[in-house]
Amino acid sequence: MSEASHKLPVAFQRHIEDYLGASESQELFKALEQDPQTSIRINPSKRKLESLPGQQVPWAKSGYFLESRPSFTLDPLFHAGAYYVQESSSMFISHILESIQAPKGIYLDLCAAPGGKSTLLSSYLGQDGLLVANEVIKSRANILKENVIKWGLGNTVVTNNDPSHFEGLEGFFDLLVIDAPCSGEGMFRKDLQARDEWSPEHVEICAARQERILNDTGALVAAGGYLLYSTCTFNAKENEENLRYLSEEFAFEPVRIPVQPEWGIVETEVEVEGSVFYGYRFYPHKVKGEGFFITVLKRPEDAYVHPVKKQKDFRHPFLSRSGQKNRVLELLGLEDNFEFYELKGSIFLIDSWYAPHFEQLTKYLNVKYFGVELGKISGSGKGGDRSNNEQFLPTHEFALSILEKKGFSTLELSKEQALSYLRKEDFDLPTSEEGWLLITFQSLPLGWVKNMGNRINNYYPKDWRIRMR
Template identity: 60%
Template sequence: MAAFQIPDAFSQQMKAYFGSETYAVFEKALDADTKTSIRLNPFKPCEAFSNLPSVAWNPEGRVLEKRPIFTLDPLFHAGAYYVQESSSMFLGHILESVCAPKDGIYLDLSAAPGGKATLLGSYLGDEGFLVANEVIKARANILKENIIKWGLGNTMVTQNDPEHFGELHGFFDLVLVDAPCSGEGMFRKDPEARDEWSLDHVQLCALRQERIMDQAAALVKAGGYLVYSTCTFNERENEEIVKYVVSEFAYEPVRIPLLPEWNIIESKVETDEGQFFGYRFFPHLVPGEGLFVTVLKRSEDAEVLEPRRVKDFKHPFLKSVSNAEAALIQSQVDLPENSIFYKLQESVFWLNSNFRQHFEFLSRYLNIKYFGVELGQFSKSQLIPSHEWAMSIFPEPGFPTLDLDIKQALQFLRREEFSLTGDLPEGWILITYANLPLGWIKNLGNRINNYYPKEWRIRMQGGEDA
């Protein structure tokens, strides 16, 4: 790490903030080992992490003694947990503190790779609906994979620039902007970020953040919440952005309760519209990495955009499923009563019917990468199950289940050939590890076909002795 020196201008900036004595402690923390943490999926419970210490501000967070090789853990691939930096889990405390509506429509504007999006999805559960957006195609694909593994079915993954949301002002109950930034908070976790940092880069990031917030702040409906976060420390990308937002839009301050032992630093932002609040996480004070977050509430007299009713849904790619097809799906899949189905190409997708109007309205403006739960494709009136269905929290009735040991599970995840003992029925079999689904095989009698997605298969060897 010594090859990546702390920039002088950054040192001067932080000395001015802390003072020389505290700065020395802060600088030493930047060269210390990082603490690895995970956040459990409450909808896919497992016992593996029950004895680990919790993250102070998030009961679903766990702090690990050392960083394992997650690629070789089948529970990771099953969506039992998400590897997330503990400071970012503070979002859960924010949601609970403001009593954000669990039946609301949320937007995570810069959602990849999916840490905060899966946290929002867990909070919403089966009551709300999340739009998880990412502008960069490669990152949007990673986001899609992580949303599928999380398996809740309450999320729509989109790939759009913030400007594409221009027709949706006042539509969302909560908008999260985890803004691209200069990355000062990553100096410990990613020392290469030190070489990329400069005062010019800070200024460029701040101007970009203002452009993003000029779009994002308008998307929150009256009485809704705007959450803005960065992984950087400087005021130009944090407090100054708060001042910019409240000078352009009608927002009210929100103060989040803290416990003293958390060592989270509250900052007060003085504006012409009153005092607002921000929250900083410093690596010498908390087990996580650097973070800034603020919460604002939209004025009650701001705009509210309700989705317009459309009698006949028309979309160039999505098609509504007929009543006869819906009845056929329901006869083969154990789904909630509030279900609606769509077809994309030949695949059938499930969606919570409570959000039909919102989804169809959003689909007019956004580039959809994934939504709900992809159930599979029909062949001669029989549903061929998809991997996405296997990864969802929906039950898979009518299919036999085979729970594998660690060696077999890794062979399955690598799409290697492996032998199975016992009298297995022919046809589709749901593969599980620790009783959590991993995917499908099909027993043809003389051979077994592995249907784990080729693009997801792991290539790393080892792990069988874990």
């Protein structure tokens, strides 16, 4: 698999041999030259599987191994958010959440792009919690936003902030996931470039960066909440030593996660001040997945909890509470359990119970997206006078959400037609009905078209369109 220019670094091999021994290290090196295993995680809010797509991932009920890697780009279900292509080792978070019975509330995925862990957390929370999915790099935050929109649950706030910006939110989150930027040793067979970039000095730089992130955010977890720290690397400097740092610098209690011997996951231990803390290592020669490390810590029950109260007046430079709530409820037939906000004339919705938490977050964070962007009301006339021309202009985000689209007709397409739609190409519309039509494939929404009678307007986002043939 690897080319001569992408050989495993000699210093890396020596380190692994020191850690695993000569015999087992050779097994790992051999595994790193094999093709990676493709796996997906089903979106349970969108797809009920009548037949299993492959072998189930042992530690993730919604995860499946595929026999081969298909062209996901040419699968309309992928664009509809029916599943997420995720490395199986990182799906272990699903098992952790169920094992600790993580309380549903306010979660933070600190280093979230491209969105694998965020969509997993979103599904776990359902409508019983709010997820903040943060990414420090702006371009990657846009990718994260797109994947959150496709997932469609409407329980996520996408932010673009440095970890230090969260300082004012101590004790705010019930669960914090830190999948820290790392040296990428565990991805050596998926990302050959990572081999070329690796060096002992790079490991030191990554470890120092991780320690800074942990120092900035370790106190964000509320009393009784959990912190999950993970990397996709093998060395102890970025893994167990950072676990030790967390344990020494912050008040956390150890959490042990049950694992089955046949899973091949290696449990490690770190003793800190008389307590044993646990880490979980995934090696490609032992599991059907890539290299991964994760540890789970619990905040003591007597720790700080950030107080959150509903604000009488919500003030923000760009965002405001919408005065069109009743009209939106009437037009779309939604239940009255949402708060509505306006940004640049577009109306967003978020569940009422965590609206105060959302408003608190906006004081500190750069919000890229939140809840579900529904669309705009046009033709309302001056002074709020409703004319016969008043209509709701829906967004692509609304189309992909799991919200019911009352009052809109649907149009089911074949795979060939769906791909033409996703490419923004012209195709024959199999209906004469005019107006807004919700395009679906296998009953899952893909987006909107508007039949004008003499022409068809395709509202699939230009930046999202398929270019592959």
